Amino acid sequence: MRHALALLCALSVTCAIAQQPAPITKSSLVANALATPATVKDLPVHQVVLYKNGIGYFEHSGAITGNQQVAIDFTSEQLNDVLQSLTALDSKDGKVSAVSYNSTMPIDQQLKTLALGLPDYPPTIAVYHALRGQRVEVTGAGTPLTGRLVNIEFRRETDKNGATSEDHHFLIVATDSGALRTAELTDSVSVRMIDPSLQKQFADYLGIIASTQNQQVRHLTLEDRGEGQRELRVSYISGVPVWKSTYRIVFPRDSTSNAILQGWAVVDNTIGSDWDNVQLSLVAGAPQSFIQPLSQPLYLRRPEIAISTTAMTTPQTHEAAEMNQMQVVPNMVKMGMDAAPPASVGVAGMQGIGSGSAGGVIGSLFSNAPPVTVSSGYGGNSGGGMRRIGSGVYDVTSALTQGDVNTNTFDDFFQYNLAQPVTIHKNESAMVPILQENLPAERVTLWSQSERTPFRAIWLENTSKLTFDRGSFSIFESGVFAGQGLLDPIHPGEKRLLSYAADQPIRVKQHPEEGKREIRSVSITTRGLVKKTYAAESRMTYDAINSAEDPRVVVIEVQRRPNRNLSPECKAAETAPSLYRFRLPVASHQTASLLFADEGPEYEYWQINEDIDQVVPLQRLSEEVPALQDKLKPLYSAQQSIIEMKARLHELEQKSTSLTSDETRARENLTALKGNDAAKRFVEELNQAEDNLQSTQKEIAALTEKEKAAVESLRQTLLTVDIAWNSPAATPAAQ
Structure with a gap:
């Protein structure tokens, strides 16, 4: 009992002495740096930024005192992301001396x-x-x-039944x-x-x-060494479920031109830590990210090298040198290298950002890095007119600063910042509101060439400063559900059609009409390539039939064709990159018509060939463009002459074939009547047939040479032809 009491008194005295402040000396700093950190402390999540590509930025922050160990739990899959992106920032002169985690050997x-x-x-x-x-x-x-x-x-x-x-x-x-x-x-x-x-x-x-x-649970421990009370911020990225947007569009009973747009975000907490009063931001962007298995020990295959052996040789004898020859033995000098002491290597390391709106001092996480002063600290406003958030993304100053949610756009994506803290426990999901706006919305019927079923739709105009993210929406009219649809991102100032239900009382019919087609230019270039350009107009009438008891505004979508423009008589209500939209009011139980006309160039290409009969197309072209008649006439006249020579050659070849047959028949008759008086008549016929055949063959040969010369002449003409004509009414685009 006395021993226990004495031990208790000794412990009390030790504790009392430990509570008295000791003078800060160099030796005390060294001892403090080498001291064992205090009890491991949890660091709560302070800020969460979720992205659309399935990653999240997380920031833990909390107060620490002296040497402190901080622990954060992850899964093995999350740890790979953490090791790629972990950042630990001490608000003062403290430094993170080590980061450790339980390794898992395969x-x-x-x-x-x-x-x-x-x-x-x-x-x-x-x-x-x-x-x-x-x-x-x-x-x-x-x-x-x-x-x-x-x-x-x-x-x-084998059993008794013989089964094996x-x-x-x-x-x-x-x-x-x-x-x-x-x-x-x-x-x-x-x-x-x-x-x-x-x-x-x-x-x-x-x-x-x-x-x-x-092994699914990995314990990450950070050892932060320093003096006094400080703030430690630890941030990283991790794979998370994609956050989803969903909207409600409500038409009040007493309003026909405006609708209430209410937006929600579905968020899932799967990182293994509770989100208690965290600052939540939702970013509709996809920064590049990838996974490397850094948390898994990596084993490389090492090559196996065979042990070299020296072949045994047979002993040999060698003759001696002559005695009168001087032998010189050089002195063997042992060469060495003095090892230089290793130079000390300085580590710049990571630097911590001090908190405070007026700016702060970056304290080095390593003792040899000098402090650097920055213009603004975490959460402060810099002189450049931009506000920094924890994810490293900067917000523009024109964003909203009041209300429950504001959006900030940067680069090619934007984010929602929730003003009120959010609490979502681990392995739980929640719907958080991101916007509520009163916007102009016109109820219409949408008909498209790509989808022939008419749809009920609204023409929604974003007059707010918020950007609406991609998601689903539900429509409520007269206090009841009216339909659902999908919404693409709508930026401030944009107007978008949103369809949500079929409109059965509406039918749309198409009636094609004859359009105009006028030639605008003709060119004939080297080797006889003919290019004809026309100004062509296409016309289509759309009849919208309304069988409903109330009037409708039908929006007709017509596909845009490349290199074509609307005719002056057509006015589109809206032009999209791939289509036109036209507004067509239709009264109850009535039919209304819309004329669509577009115009643009059309082209015809063909080749003049000296061996093909193209006289008719060339003559038609000269009739279509009388100004080209003098230039085209030599071409089709030469081709006409070649065609006539080809026809004459065909006749002569047929005649030659017939004469050859007559000669053969006369020769056979003469052979059969040899020695007979009647044979004299067949001799005369044979001589006449031979004379005609020779004359025909000479004519064929001469005409063939003439036809070849005409073809070659036309070919040479086509090699140098250069004809161009433009209509006085042609525009540069039509040419």
């Missing part, structure tokens, strides 16, 4: 450290093979057996007496390992298997 690497050689999911046969040669005790199969396990084998058994099975396993055991015994493995048989070291190995194996079930 299970196959851990199992290699055991002598059993069992894989992760071993079959029964593999377990018994691992026990071969070990002492075991087998009970439940008659007399207990004690000895070394020799093997396990399958045996084929191979699912019988038998253990072969060499007993201590030297006998080999066999025991069938059944549900009642047990095998016990006798060797304690083998039992430990098997227990270690099962322990490794069990430990892999707990």
